[in-house]
Amino acid sequence: MNWQDEAEDEVVEIDSFIETLSAPDPDEWTVGVDSYGVPESVVFSVSGLGGEGKSWRRYGGTTAPYDYLSSSIQLVDLGTTFVPTAAVGYSGCKEVELEIARARAVVLGLQDNWDGEGSPPYKKETFERAAEFTRELTAQVVSESAGSVLVPVIGPAMGGSVDLYWKSTAVTLLVNIPEDRTVLATYSGRRENGESTTGRVSERRETFRHLAVWLADAR
Amino acid sequence: MTQWPIEDIPDEHFLYMRLLAAYVVAGEIQPGCFRAHGSGSSRSISTDWSKYSTPVDTRKRARSKPAADYGVLAVVVGPVRAIEGLTVEHAPIPENQAHTDVGGAIADEGVDHTEVRERLTAIASLAIRPEQPVE
Numbered sequence: 001m002n003w004q005d006e007a008e009d010e011v012v013e014i015d016s017f018i019e020t021l022s023a024p025d026p027d028e029w030t031v032g033v034d035s036y037g038v039p040e041s042v043v044f045s046v047s048g049l050g051g052e053g054k055s056w057r058r059y060g061g062t063t064a065p066y067d068y069l070s071s072s073i074q075l076v077d078l079g080t081t082f083v084p085t086a087a088v089g090y091s092g093c094k095e096v097e098l099e100i101a102r103a104r105a106v107v108l109g110l111q112d113n114w115d116g117e118g119s120p121p122y123k124k125e126t127f128e129r130a131a132e133f134t135r136e137l138t139a140q141v142v143s144e145s146a147g148s149v150l151v152p153v154i155g156p157a158m159g160g161s162v163d164l165y166w167k168s169t170a171v172t173l174l175v176n177i178p179e180d181r182t183v184l185a186t187y188s189g190r191r192e193n194g195e196s197t198t199g200r201v202s203e204r205r206e207t208f209r210h211l212a213v214w215l216a217d218a219r
Numbered sequence: 220m221t222q223w224p225i226e227d228i229p230d231e232h233f234l235y236m237r238l239l240a241a242y243v244v245a246g247e248i249q250p251g252c253f254r255a256h257g258s259g260s261s262r263s264i265s266t267d268w269s270k271y272s273t274p275v276d277t278r279k280r281a282r283s284k285p286a287a288d289y290g291v292l293a294v295v296v297g298p299v300r301a302i303e304g305l306t307v308e309h310a311p312i313p314e315n316q317a318h319t320d321v322g323g324a325i326a327d328e329g330v331d332h333t334e335v336r337e338r339l340t341a342i343a344s345l346a347i348r349p350e351q352p353v354e
Binding site: 106110114115116117153155156157158159161163165167172173174175176178186187188189190198 | 239241242244245247249250251254256283284329331332333334336337338340341
């Protein structure tokens with residue numbers, strides 16, 4: 001099972017679980033729009049679903065799994081029920097959400113033959129997989145090393161795929177999220193000392209840890 | 220049949236390539252701009268050799284969309300050739316003596332070329348920003 005399948009299974013699992021509870025309408029968890037124009041997230045935890053410390057984030061109508069966003073988020077064991085624990089703009093990731101919002105408008109706004117070369121429009125599902133990849137890798141970077149987060153640029157690539165491109169003076173990393181979800185994402189990075197890394201995202205946690213260290217060590 | 224002779228391109232010369240505004244974010248070139256066109260053995264990235272073109276000329280040769288929709292990037296030939304699997308070949312066409320193909324590994328269809336595109340992005344620089352007015 002690749003990381004996309006794992007993520008989808010987890011989202012389906014939490015959405016199904018939410019439906020069984022007599023809880024507030026999940027839409028009520030979104031607590032408004034912050035000063036950057038980004039809807040703030042509500043983070044909550046559920047016991048008995050994924051283990052202690054498992055947190056879930058509802059953002060912009062999407063429920064997504066997170067192991068940890070940052071050490072500043074307080075996770076609360078709520079027994080058999082759940083409530084939002086905090087409305088957070090999760091420090092260090094706000095810039096990422098801004099980039100996702102910017103790129104979503106650009107990439108999903110590209111119409112048929114947008115490049116004059118006959119390219120089709122991009123699929124929302126492909127973009128959202130790219131956005132989730134960005135969030136998960138960012139969360140992993142935060143967990144690997146405190147400090148500022150390098151923000152990628154999310155952009156259109158060939159064949160309906162979406163690129164995630166991190167660049168600083170010390171490091172680059174390019175991840176390509178294919179339109180076909182059965183095809184593995186690929187990555188390639190380079191450091192200023194000439195060191196490089198390249199491969200496919202065949203196992204999510206292992207690869208995320210590798211890429212997070214790659215980005216965190218070079219900040 | 221072209222009337223222009225095919226020449227050897229020195230490593231220290233430049234290649235120019237148009238790129239749409241969607242591929243420039245905060246003044247930075249994005250890797251998605253490097254994509255091959257055409258089919259079969261003619262599939263390649265189209266560029267212009269600096270011996271016979273300026274960045275302004277390259278921008279004005281836009282046909283699919285208005286020139287104002289594009290910026291122009293520049294790369295030095297040697298570092299392009301140094302990327303494993305890439306070739307640089309002068310391929311003049313009747314209306315453009317500067318036309319040059321970057322082919323080889325980037326030309327394979329159905330492949331994302333992540334490593335090659337990452338390396339090309341690292342050696343490219345903007346010669347004309349998309350927001351600059353057309354001369």
